[in-house]
Amino acid sequence: MKAIKTYLLPALLLAALSLGGCKKLLEEDAESFVSPEGFYKTENQCIAALNGCYNPLNSVYYQDLMLPLEAATDLAFLNSAALDVKFEISPANPGMGDNIWTACYQGIMYCNAAIHGIEGATIAEEKKPQLVAEAVVLRALYYYVLTSTFKDVPFYREDVSSLEALEKINKIGRMDASVTRDTLIAELQRYAPHMPQTRTSEVPQNRVSAHLAYMLIGKMALWNKEYQVCIDAMKKIQAVYGQLLQYPLTDTYFRNKNTPESIFEVQYIWSATGLKKTTQVAAFFTPTKTSGTSTYNGINIPELGSTANPFNSITPSEYFMSLYPLTDPRKEIILGYTYNGVWFSRPMANNGTGKPWMGPKFWCPGMDNIADGNNQKVFRYADALLMMAEAANELDQVPLAMQCINDVKMRANPDFEMDTYPGKTEFLEELKRERARELMGEYGRKWDLVRWGTFYDRLKETVAIEYEVIENNLRPYHEYYPIPDKEVVRTRGLLTNDAYK
Numbered sequence: 001m002k003a004i005k006t007y008l009l010p011a012l013l014l015a016a017l018s019l020g021g022c023k024k025l026l027e028e029d030a031e032s033f034v035s036p037e038g039f040y041k042t043e044n045q046c047i048a049a050l051n052g053c054y055n056p057l058n059s060v061y062y063q064d065l066m067l068p069l070e071a072a073t074d075l076a077f078l079n080s081a082a083l084d085v086k087f088e089i090s091p092a093n094p095g096m097g098d099n100i101w102t103a104c105y106q107g108i109m110y111c112n113a114a115i116h117g118i119e120g121a122t123i124a125e126e127k128k129p130q131l132v133a134e135a136v137v138l139r140a141l142y143y144y145v146l147t148s149t150f151k152d153v154p155f156y157r158e159d160v161s162s163l164e165a166l167e168k169i170n171k172i173g174r175m176d177a178s179v180t181r182d183t184l185i186a187e188l189q190r191y192a193p194h195m196p197q198t199r200t201s202e203v204p205q206n207r208v209s210a211h212l213a214y215m216l217i218g219k220m221a222l223w224n225k226e227y228q229v230c231i232d233a234m235k236k237i238q239a240v241y242g243q244l245l246q247y248p249l250t251d252t253y254f255r256n257k258n259t260p261e262s263i264f265e266v267q268y269i270w271s272a273t274g275l276k277k278t279t280q281v282a283a284f285f286t287p288t289k290t291s292g293t294s295t296y297n298g299i300n301i302p303e304l305g306s307t308a309n310p311f312n313s314i315t316p317s318e319y320f321m322s323l324y325p326l327t328d329p330r331k332e333i334i335l336g337y338t339y340n341g342v343w344f345s346r347p348m349a350n351n352g353t354g355k356p357w358m359g360p361k362f363w364c365p366g367m368d369n370i371a372d373g374n375n376q377k378v379f380r381y382a383d384a385l386l387m388m389a390e391a392a393n394e395l396d397q398v399p400l401a402m403q404c405i406n407d408v409k410m411r412a413n414p415d416f417e418m419d420t421y422p423g424k425t426e427f428l429e430e431l432k433r434e435r436a437r438e439l440m441g442e443y444g445r446k447w448d449l450v451r452w453g454t455f456y457d458r459l460k461e462t463v464a465i466e467y468e469v470i471e472n473n474l475r476p477y478h479e480y481y482p483i484p485d486k487e488v489v490r491t492r493g494l495l496t497n498d499a500y501k
Contacts, residue, residue, distance in 0.1 A: 039117060040120065040123075041121070045121075046121055046123060046131050049117055050114055052114070053107060053134075055110070056103040056106045059102075060103045060145055063279055063280045063281050063283075064099050065443060066281050067084050069446045070314070070440065070442075070443070072084065072087070073445045073459065075319070075320040075462075076315060076358070077314070077317060077467050077470065078313075080312055086469050087469075087470065089478070090482060091485040094485075095481070096481075097150070098486075100149055100481075101146070104143075111135045111138050112159050114135040115135045115157075116159035129191070133192070133195045134195065134208060140188055140213070140216050144219060147177040149481050150481050150482075151480045152175060152180075170490065171491070172491075177223070178224050181220035181224050188213045192210045192217075195213060196209045196210060197209070199260055199262075200258070200263055201259060206258055208264065211241075211264075212263060214233040215379045215384060217229065217230070218230040218387050219387070221233065222387060230387055231391045234384050234388035235388070237263070237381065238388070244385060245407075245410070249333060249411070252361055252382075253360065253361050254282070254362055254376065255363070255365060257374075257375045258375065261382070262379075263380055265377050266378060270366075270371060271373075276371070276373075278372055279376065280371065281362065281372065282363055282364035282367055282374055283367070283372065284314050285313060285314055285358040285363065286357075286358075286362075286364075287336060287357040288310065289304075289310055292306060296339075298345035299342050299344060307366070310367075314358050316356060317462050317466060319461075319463075323437055327415065328412055330412050330437055330438065333359050334359045335357075335359050336359040344356070362374075383442070385407050385408055386404065386408055386434060388401075389401045389403075389408075393427050394424075401427060405431060408434060418430070432448070449479075456474065480499070482497040
């Protein structure tokens, strides 16, 4: 795979991007910059431009985003020097916020260019709606990440193909996040019908389906407390995905790529022959290893191999460990107490009271040094059902709320079914616990806590008790990231970070 080189130059459009030879992976090969008059002449050229819209996702959904969303929450902590997990971020030192800001706006720039180019392309008109819809959905994904991370951010849909357009965009300040979300929801509702209405795993070359659009509608509707909008979108997914029981729990393993339950995964690959697009996520979730061997914290694990070099591992909180009953099969998937029935050394320490490792859901067989080729799972059907349960509970649609949460519980163990509705408040608390049990590590826990308005208090009640650095550094404003200082300077103060003053 050739690496993409991207340049933001006035009056030049997106690089021409083509599909490589790997059937199951979107591969990009940068060829040249061209004007819109010299491109978008064929359907293949339009698809090539769309391929480029996927590329920045590999700079969004990887370890930089995983750590603050999952490893500095009520569920887990990474005891490291990283600014993000120690809550030492600031506008001058924004941690991962700098990379996420850049990658997401790069993705938005690519999507805007592709939409503009496809709309004016010299191809059959009936081909355009699905192609445009794909870019619209990917653009909404980038804005979803931005608004969840920074709250109010600049919002634009212009094609940056001239100095005039660039100058206009440089003068945009923060836009209210709820307004941005409502705008995106309306767009997604309009374009989703033009996309494949099948499971994502059935879409060729791992392109997105309509169900990513519906997930984004639901996510943003929950943020905006538009609960019926969320329910309507989740029912679209439910109509295609059916009963959760048909999807095995092994679908949740990151190593198992593009499984039928999956709604959206970011594609990664590693090959000894040289094909590489990797993350370092697994290195933060793998038990310690004896150098030069396949022994991990006292156990030989041949599937993980001898070449891995894991980092200091993310550690579950006492609160998270308490959420799993012994009969929950997800416990051994997400928390690593044993391997093939043999106990790791760390959990057996201090008379069996030691912390477990993070479990095999996140491990990468044959990891090469710190690089793993697991896909990053972002949205699954179980998440959609729990979203619908939450929205239904808020609207007092008790039968629907109970059905959806029980679908998730009963896949884990039929005995976990909730027989009676515990009341609105307690149902929501149980749903929060169920989202933790089911979805830990899938790029959402911090955003859930912020959306519920409980981020600061939950961390103070959980990991701050265990880790002094959290107790000392955590502040209420850390629920959102600061916009990097360089962006504030670039806009001559139009962008501000009032909460961080």
